[in-house]
Amino acid sequence: MTTIAIAGCGIIGAILAYELSRLYPRCPDLDILVIDRQPPARASTGAALGVMMGAISLKKAKSRAWKLRRDSLVRYETLIPELSAITGRSIPYNRHGILKLCTSPKPTLETWQTLADERRQQQFHLDILTPDTTADRFPDLRLDQTIAAVYSIDDRQVEPIPLLEAAIAAAQSQGVRFDYDGCVESGITDGDRLLGVTLRRSSGVSETLDLDALIVTAGTGSATIANALMAEGEPLTIMNVLGQALHLRPPSALPQNHPVITCDDVHIVPRSDGTIWVGATLEFPPVDCSDRALSDPIPDPQALDHLRRRATDFYPALEQADVISSWQGMRPRPVDRSAPVIEPIAGLTNALLATAHYRNGVLLAPATAQRAIEWVQQTQIPNPDRR
Numbered sequence: 001m002t003t004i005a006i007a008g009c010g011i012i013g014a015i016l017a018y019e020l021s022r023l024y025p026r027c028p029d030l031d032i033l034v035i036d037r038q039p040p041a042r043a044s045t046g047a048a049l050g051v052m053m054g055a056i057s058l059k060k061a062k063s064r065a066w067k068l069r070r071d072s073l074v075r076y077e078t079l080i081p082e083l084s085a086i087t088g089r090s091i092p093y094n095r096h097g098i099l100k101l102c103t104s105p106k107p108t109l110e111t112w113q114t115l116a117d118e119r120r121q122q123q124f125h126l127d128i129l130t131p132d133t134t135a136d137r138f139p140d141l142r143l144d145q146t147i148a149a150v151y152s153i154d155d156r157q158v159e160p161i162p163l164l165e166a167a168i169a170a171a172q173s174q175g176v177r178f179d180y181d182g183c184v185e186s187g188i189t190d191g192d193r194l195l196g197v198t199l200r201r202s203s204g205v206s207e208t209l210d211l212d213a214l215i216v217t218a219g220t221g222s223a224t225i226a227n228a229l230m231a232e233g234e235p236l237t238i239m240n241v242l243g244q245a246l247h248l249r250p251p252s253a254l255p256q257n258h259p260v261i262t263c264d265d266v267h268i269v270p271r272s273d274g275t276i277w278v279g280a281t282l283e284f285p286p287v288d289c290s291d292r293a294l295s296d297p298i299p300d301p302q303a304l305d306h307l308r309r310r311a312t313d314f315y316p317a318l319e320q321a322d323v324i325s326s327w328q329g330m331r332p333r334p335v336d337r338s339a340p341v342i343e344p345i346a347g348l349t350n351a352l353l354a355t356a357h358y359r360n361g362v363l364l365a366p367a368t369a370q371r372a373i374e375w376v377q378q379t380q381i382p383n384p385d386r387r
């Protein structure tokens with residue numbers, strides 16, 4: 001029996017577990033186990049808005065950042081109906097794109113036009129709109145600060161918690177096991193092979209889990225695991241960047257086919273019940289002179305007020321909106337390197353990091369799963385010779 005353990009059951013771990021189970025459905029020789037120290041949706045994924053800034057992101061066509069976005073957007077189109085069909089669950093998925101309101105002359109219109117040309121060659125469509133055309137098409141918006149808009153019809157938004165729950169249920173139905181009472185603390189190695197990990201239970205008891213491969217998808221907890229297992233190389237540092245968001249009920253709903261609106265890093269997310277999510281603040285921790293976080297950031301109420309005011313600037317109906325709730329969460333941002341980190345743990349041949357997705361973990365989950373599966377296949381886990 002080959003055991004692949006996935007440490008962390010946020011959106012990255014859950015979608016990876018589902019994709020692996022699809023590749024090896026109910027394989028009697030393969031045990032896929034997802035371990036978390038708590039039930040799902042209590043960490044970063046539970047706070048996310050699920051906005052997928054893919055085609056509209058200013059990433060070069062040849063960059064890793066764009067390829068991950070492209071692969072995810074393509075896979076989401078089949079993944080969402082697939083998960084709904086397997087589980088019978090509804091996963092709210094906004095297919096009406098993202099409308100970006102531009103309030104500053106930079107990036108220039110030429111930059112957007114170049115991006116639109118580049119994206120067209122990759123079968124993604126961006127429309128550059130004048131303020132007048134934007135006003136005609138989206139009459140609920142106030143556009144006095146808008147100098148142009150970019151409408152990305154192929155970008156998406158998904159509700160992260162229903163997606164996470166559906167991925168878990170679908171993986172479970174295909175034989176994946178989930179354990180929500182195991183904090184991964186340390187590893188047992190033999191040369192360059194990881195033989196097992198030590199799990200601490202909530203009861204305080206520690207136990208050893210034997211495994212053939214480990215994929216670390218533990219978000220902000222990944223650095224602790226990686227550094228405990230790493231025999232050589234630079235330690236991984238992940239900084240927690242706080243985000244606060246609001247759930248509002250405006251007096252009248254946006255039309256059902258309305259895109260997500262984004263401006264100056266503020267997202268206005270229309271939901272099918274007529275309510276709106278607004279998010280998210282970007283609050284960094286205090287750092288030392290080497291950019292190391294000294295502590296986690298503390299939510300700033302003024303940042304939340306500013307977020308709402310800024311959203312109201314573009315969608316005035318939010319002025320009279322009732323606040324249903326507000327929430328916060330931490331984004332796992334790698335220090336001194338770009339997000340995400342998808343690479344083997346230094347010194348180990350059978351342990352992979354697939355983590356630190358910062359602001360785009362929901363968007364990048366399917367492409368991350370693809371890269372992790374390629375690694376599983378290249379390292380020949382499960383290895384038919386060992387069965």
Ligand SMILES: Cc1cc2nc3c(=O)[nH]c(=O)nc-3n(C[C@H](O)[C@H](O)[C@H](O)COP(=O)(O)OP(=O)(O)OC[C@H]3O[C@@H](n4cnc5c(N)ncnc54)[C@H](O)[C@@H]3O)c2cc1C
Nearest residue numbers: 008010011012043044045050051184219221243361362363
């Ligand atoms: C307010 C906010 C808004 C956001 N909006 C968006 C958005 O619109 N679009 C987008 O794409 N992304 C968004 N993000 C970012 C996104 O939420 C993250 O990038 C993504 O959720 C990371 O997923 P994950 O699975 O790596 O981590 P998590 O969801 O944090 O899951 C990691 C899991 O690992 C577990 N764990 C940690 N340490 C251990 C250990 N030692 N042993 C066992 N288990 C462990 C944790 O309990 C947790 O369940 C947002 C984030 C925030 C905070």
